[in-house]
Amino acid sequence: MCLITGCSKTPEPAKIVNTNVVLPSQAALVSVQPTGPATAEVIVKLTSAIKPTDWRLTAQTASGTVLALNSVEEQVYDPFSLTILQLSALNPGQAYTLRLGFRYNQKDTLTLERTYTHTTYNPWKRLAQLPFNSGDFTGSIVSFVSDLDRTGSTVQVTRYVDAETWQRALFNYQLNTWYDYNPPYLTLRRGLIEYVLYYHNVDRSYFYGMGYQTDDLFPDKYIYSRDLYAIFPAGGSRVFPYYQGEDGEVVYFTTTEWAFFLTNNGSPAMRGIYAQFDQEARAPLPEKPGIMATFSLGETGYVVNQVLGSQPHLFAYDSQKDIWTRKADFPGTQRSRGIGFSVNGKGYFGLGTASDQRGLRDIWQYDPATDKWQYLTDYPGQGNRYLVVWSGPKRAYLGWGYESQTEVESSGHRLVGCTDFWEFAP
Template sequence: MRSLFIFYWMLLLPAINSCEPAVVNEETAAQSTLKLFSVTPDYAKGTALIQGESSVVEGVEFGIAYGLTSKPTITNQQAAVQQSGGSGKALSATIANLQPNQRYYFRLYTKKGSEVTYSNERNVVLNPNWRQIASVNFEGQPLSYGWLNESYGGFSITAFTRTNLSSESTSQQWTYYGGVNWQGSLNVTTALPARYAPIYLPYADQTTYFFGGGYFYSPEPNAAYTYQKSFDDYRDGVAYDYVGDDVPTVQFAIGTNLPDLYVLEVGNQYRLWKYQNRITPTGWELVKGAEFPKKSLTKLLAFTAGEKGFILSEDDGSLWAFDPVKNQWTSRKTIPFKDRQRGAAISITKGGVYGLGVNSKTGEGYRDLWLYDDKADSWSYLTDYPGEGNANVTAVGRNNRIGFLMGYRAITTPIGTAEFSVAKDVWIFEPK
């Protein structure tokens, strides 16, 4: 284990920032006095729950405008909202009689005399393939990694959060076993700060569990990144320590049963490492001649499709495929949809799924999810995410079931930036 302090950390800053979001300061003064936080659909009831906030303004009318086109106004459909007092006014409403598989756009509004002010916009599609499960009741900041495990037709989810913003921050592991609530376990025995950019098998069960690596971040008084190489116990034995450079990593797994784990260094030499995931693991092996071909890229995400591993760059929208037989990288077509940062990627049986994220130029948060077909080298629209989060949403998947949870909700401000706040809701996507 080595501690890398400020003078060395500055060399790694671009790569590190690509793996986790900058710390979000939720105390920053709001840029708008009227904000639409969330639109939560209920497919079974044909309704959507609206939640927002406004500064305290007396003598105005509050409402929600909605319609089938972007930027609805009071000439479209509208409904009254309920208000609660306090330092600000919480606004809520339930919109009924919505049609399935139809996109609706929503904006809060205030009206005083002839003057009408609108909030940011959110849209939603009522899709029968989504269902909401219990939210994660945590205090702190979400960490954008975890996994989903399936057994006997059910599933469990493991996720992680950071408990506070101080240098003594500790991580908390959360597990959902298919019941009504999440169970949290505070890491008080080792008192380690929250882990960033860990190394783990995306498909985790009792046979393939593998978790460790990454770095710990201590922001105060001087920023420091402490890398470590060890892993949790593995099949009733100790896993081999990671041998790569002290830089952030991304990973993908190739194979159905006991898949091999490939770990790419995001920085320095951009080397590719393989952990042979056998009954008796043989440890880490450098994949010679398989350095990532474009070392200027730092905002990287990984997934698996078919028998190949893929790296998607949010720097330029490029996509790269790794062939484990030839040990070669080849470039694929760039993404055909809007560029974004802090998106989410996950592997399922049908291919790689990518989407969500935020437009760094406008502050707009995206909700679209896309499915990648390896054989056709093409993306097709999959669905819209009905949850609150846009940035650094945790994505988990197994077979063709996907889970998205927590992350940060992005609200566009009048000056074209994003105002972030923590999201805690959890959604499961299961195509019928």
């Protein structure tokens, strides 16, 4: 086992997750979400090596009162199983401590801890997991070509598996099912970029490409790709000129006809790529970027700039006037690798890790009409960094990624891959 605080290489700040320190979880507390005024659903994920006698889950109040956990169902997947339990006798607003202890390597014992505050508000719906236990637990998510109404009825996620394989999976919302789909006909790479633009708000153009490659002989060397490809309602094309921004880990947001790119920990420069391939420099971010999270509301893009040691700043970009405006600072805990998304005219930001590598699960809502933030909910799932995120008019999807797990009686945090997937509909 490798602790984040004790490894020579950590993923923070970094351009990619260092997969050498990422371990699949032998047992994990996947989720806790309310199911009623006094009840919550708890899910434990177990790999096949874990026997029924090898793990134990407890829940207690701040005063030490132990609560009952009743088994409800077991769902068996190929590389793991999910044990679903019900937690009862809860009070809204009260915090509870859940501890999961388990044996691994047939000899060692590990205890993980998670705090849950009960609430009756639950904008989350647990969706089907995609069973996998290797490769990167993140990827690029985009609406599928058949999703012409832009509701997210079908989305596709492309993820890096290994140096010779990547996987594309389709999620069908109505059936709550994942399907294997053809991976892109493109040189294998990490960090694939995928997005959709609508020329004249009608013609759908799907863009994909860029990303980076690594070499096992030079693990700290990243070879950045600049190629992009587009698929139109009829036919497809290579995007030319290639991306002309700086090398680095890019973040982006889209409006109806434009995609805008910035570089984490890079210069403030920003580039725009039009639905018809025009590429141009746009007004730079008003300050030096740290790790950025983005979301879009209409023709306005938003950037939450996370700089170590500073409260995250929010900037709004008017894509039609090419003007940045400083907005209300994010009022929550300072963090890095937080994520942004939007639903129904509001922006959202949260998750990530605190300065001590503690995983965070709070989600905050931003109202552009009042320029105010408010805490809304906690993410019930497992991951807290590098999640796949999709924004839509009625719902958002969040899932996969990595969890920075808090260990009992240890200053370290364990980084493990996650496979749970959620709908967020506030």
